[in-house]
Amino acid sequence: MVQRIEEILGTTITEYTPNAIKFRGLSLETLQQIIEEGYTTRSANFNAAPSVGSFIEFGQRCQSNGVTATFDGIAFADRESPNLVVDAITVIGVKDLDFAGEFVRFVWGCDEMEISSQKLYAWWD
Numbered sequence: 001m002v003q004r005i006e007e008i009l010g011t012t013i014t015e016y017t018p019n020a021i022k023f024r025g026l027s028l029e030t031l032q033q034i035i036e037e038g039y040t041t042r043s044a045n046f047n048a049a050p051s052v053g054s055f056i057e058f059g060q061r062c063q064s065n066g067v068t069a070t071f072d073g074i075a076f077a078d079r080e081s082p083n084l085v086v087d088a089i090t091v092i093g094v095k096d097l098d099f100a101g102e103f104v105r106f107v108w109g110c111d112e113m114e115i116s117s118q119k120l121y122a123w124w125d
Contacts, residue, residue, distance in 0.1 A: 005039050005075055005084070021075040028059035031071055031086070039075065040084035046073065047087070048109055049124035055086045058106050067093040072123075091120040 009023040034040055042053030055071055062069040072088035094100055100120060107113060107122035114121040
């Protein structure tokens with residue numbers, strides 16, 4: 001199971017801690033594949049971050065608005081239950097200030113937020 005999730009994420013467990021995989025820039029499609037393959041659930045979440053399902057729904061909303069969302073997070077390799085969680089989101093290509101407002105509402109309560117003309121970013125600790 002560890003080898004397969006490493007293949008999907010494109011990284012190994014040694015890049016974060018001996019029992020976890022830190023990933024960056026995961027696409028919406030790959031996040032959906034990870035759920036389908038049983039490495040996480042829609043309800044999984046990290047601390048105060050939204051659930052994986054909420055990130056997927058917002059990522060789909062991004063796609064319908066012509067922008068791209070990518071996700072960062074952690075997959076714990078030493079547990080038997082589904083355990084991949086998302087702790088950050090980056091959105092690229094926003095041209096509509098109303099959509100930037102939607103982003104702010106979605107990430108409200110995050111620990112760090114960046115809003116610029118190049119990207120929208122939020123992270124939960």
